[in-house]
Amino acid sequence: MCLFLATVLGGCQIGGSTVSEREGYFTWVDEQGRVRYSPITGAANKDANTDAGEQREPDAAEESARSGNGASPAPELQEETEYTLENYPDADQLEKDGYVRPGERQPYFTWRDAEGNVRVSYYRPDTRSDIEKGLVEPPVQITEASVYHAGPAGAGQPPVEGYDPDAFAILGIEASINDFFTRFSATCCESMDVLSRQEWQSGREFGVTLSGGSVTHPFLTGTSPYQLITLPEADKHSSLVMRLRSYANDGVFVPSLVFLDEKMAPLRLVTDLVMDFTPENWHRRGYLEAWVPAFPSQGERWLVLFTREQDLEGQTVLETGDGPKKIPHIRRGELGLMQVEE
Structure with a gap:
């Protein structure tokens, strides 16, 4: 038994480098302030000058992994690139949605709480006009009378013809x-x-x-x-x-x-x-x-x-x-x- 444990520990030391030190991984902080490691997909196609440790927005699979539910992530929605009369986006609805198209993520910002944890907050862009926000007085409308x-x-x-x-x-x-x-x-x-x-x-x-x-x-x-x-x-x-x-x-x-x-x-x-x-x-x-x-x-x-x-x-x-x-x-x-x- 002692010989077996020594063999196992020796094997771990041989390849014991931390995940953050391996090539093909990047480090990021989730909304709970926890450090995460994710493999870089398509790294061979990236620019050689790109820093593998640079933070980026987590994708759908990473968000699912963070939730801890273990379920396979739902496929990400892809925006239509070819428009027809049936799928052409409605401008008014797009404005109400804050100009976030189907398949795009909601805008978010990161912030640090009182305990030093990094948080992520999602928000809907405010598309109201300055008049609707009360920043500018609306134009005067003359009363009907x-x-x-x-x-x-x-x-x-001159009178019109046939007057x-x-x-x-x-x-x-x-x-x-x-x-x-x-x-x-x-x-x-x-x-x-x-x-x-x-x-x-x-x-x-x-x-x-x-x-x-x-x-x-x-x-x-x-x-x-x-x-x-x-x-x-x-x-x-x-x-x-x-x-x-x-x-x-x-x-x-x-x-x-x-x-x-x-x-x-x-x-x-x-x-x-x-x-x-x-x-x-x-x-x-x-x-x-x-x-x-x-x-x-x-x-x-x-x-x-x-x-x-x-x-x-x-x-x-x-x-x-x-x-x-x-x-x-x-x-x-x-x-x-x-x-x-x-």
């Missing part, structure tokens, strides 16, 4: 959009109280209050309290976009806007604003919000805020966890105006 302008539509342009000026009368159409604006202008707005005007304030949101003490005017759309506001000078702001908020308080004021020239004659009327409602939270009230442009370079000198009788007949419905919540439209209210873009 009904807009009426002074003068006939397409003024200054008939009596077409509306022949078709029995009594009034056009321009007729409505003309009739509205007949009731607005030379008699408004200029002394109660409110100056435009740049750089911050400023408040506009329509209360029981506000002046009223008999608009074509119904008598309403109003607030006259001076717009910025054209040499300072040729055009701008304003953010308009109407804050809820036992109801909400639904605004319409009319833009006047320096002689108080209407140039543009904006009604039926498709405003979004933001519910209240612990530090502010709920509000309706709209984004409306103004054009001082085109002669718009004054802004008038008012409401219509038909708006007072409606209500805003908000979906809540307890079911629909109805917010009535009222004649008085508090609004906030702020220039957001030039």
